[in-house]
Amino acid sequence: MKVNVYSEVKKLKIVLLHRPGLELENIEPDLLEELLFEDIPYLKKAQQEHDYFAKALKDNGVEVKYVTDLLTNTLEKKGLKEQFVDEYLNLSEVKNEYILEALKEYLLAFETKEMVRKIIGGVRIDEFKLTKNSFSTVVHLNKQFYLLPLPNLYFQRDPVAFVGRGALINRMKTKARRRESLFMKYVLKYSDEFSNIPIYYDMNEPFSIEGGDVLVLSDKVLAIGISQRTDPEAIERVANKIFYESDESFDTILAINMPKKRAYMHLDTIFTMVSENKFLVHSKLETSLHVYVLKKNKDEIEVTEEDLQLEDVLKKYLERNDIELIKCGGDDEIAAKREQWNDGSNVLAISPGTVIAYERNYVTNQLLREKGINVIEIPSSELSRGRGGPRCMSMPICRE
Numbered sequence: 001m002k003v004n005v006y007s008e009v010k011k012l013k014i015v016l017l018h019r020p021g022l023e024l025e026n027i028e029p030d031l032l033e034e035l036l037f038e039d040i041p042y043l044k045k046a047q048q049e050h051d052y053f054a055k056a057l058k059d060n061g062v063e064v065k066y067v068t069d070l071l072t073n074t075l076e077k078k079g080l081k082e083q084f085v086d087e088y089l090n091l092s093e094v095k096n097e098y099i100l101e102a103l104k105e106y107l108l109a110f111e112t113k114e115m116v117r118k119i120i121g122g123v124r125i126d127e128f129k130l131t132k133n134s135f136s137t138v139v140h141l142n143k144q145f146y147l148l149p150l151p152n153l154y155f156q157r158d159p160v161a162f163v164g165r166g167a168l169i170n171r172m173k174t175k176a177r178r179r180e181s182l183f184m185k186y187v188l189k190y191s192d193e194f195s196n197i198p199i200y201y202d203m204n205e206p207f208s209i210e211g212g213d214v215l216v217l218s219d220k221v222l223a224i225g226i227s228q229r230t231d232p233e234a235i236e237r238v239a240n241k242i243f244y245e246s247d248e249s250f251d252t253i254l255a256i257n258m259p260k261k262r263a264y265m266h267l268d269t270i271f272t273m274v275s276e277n278k279f280l281v282h283s284k285l286e287t288s289l290h291v292y293v294l295k296k297n298k299d300e301i302e303v304t305e306e307d308l309q310l311e312d313v314l315k316k317y318l319e320r321n322d323i324e325l326i327k328c329g330g331d332d333e334i335a336a337k338r339e340q341w342n343d344g345s346n347v348l349a350i351s352p353g354t355v356i357a358y359e360r361n362y363v364t365n366q367l368l369r370e371k372g373i374n375v376i377e378i379p380s381s382e383l384s385r386g387r388g389g390p391r392c393m394s395m396p397i398c399r400e
């Protein structure tokens, strides 16, 4: 499978998705904050909405790959089931040796496909009895889960980011999402479907970076948000790797400083590209931004700082004057807040000027159409409860 991502908008050919599963049925009110959800989703409806999203992509000529299929095939073909479970449990919050031993035995007893479904879905206390009990295991039995679910996995944008011909295997900021990166790490490392993909970041690095913060603005310019989820040190390591240890064409990284708060969770929460010169932005993003410009010089990275309007940053570094910003919700203050809350700025371009957007953000979608953008709308009553949009739910593997 060819990895080729040098744009946010060029024709999308292959995309990575995860269809929500059991994991959404294991979100309960006391876990909402820890699991990064705002409400309890209804799985059946969420799956129907996700299938609608996948169909919209396929109907537009995009090949859809599911991370669970890729992982299952890799583990089966390469006999890596046990090694994966060991590494996966090691990344989990489970430290009690009796519980780890019992969990490993329980998970390995499943067929690979079912095991993959289970490790994503979580394991409840009532699914098996511990044979050995000690004081510490008894304490743990007062909880509801041996292994917490991964309900954010359908936001495939974040754990692994394809950039150029390579990939960032991201260290996710929160414990709730840390395990997610291991899925594609195994696929990229062991699967025959991907060969010799250069890796520009690894999940074992100490600093976090999430794919929602990474935008491939052109074959020379990356934009990476310094956000609640992405550390400047991670950006620095990615820059050094791509500039000096790869044959990529990128020579500029715009590190955009962002408010470190959930409403601005990732750069793509407030800023996405919809055509070669048009961008959809959070209505408050028109103020000046503090941007650190990392330039590839001969031996080391040259860093300059800019306090510019986003439009001026884009004109300067994309070297074009026809840059146009479209505000989420337009000039209607209340619509802007409402639609931003439901990821109105987070659309997925499947070709220049054609985007997939949530139907609920109809004010923004109308504004996009008035600017000549073709908007394909999808339902999201349940998907939205995880606070992510169509761009969050997809990771392009190959664009034209």
Ligand SMILES: NC(=O)NCCC[C@H](N)C(=O)O
Pocket (backbone or CB within 6 Å): 035, 036, 037, 152, 155, 157, 158, 177, 211, 212, 213, 265, 266, 268, 269, 386, 387, 388, 389, 391, 392
């Ligand atoms: N790129 C994105 O904006 N992803 C959305 C992630 C939502 C998820 N509930 C999270 O808080 O990480």
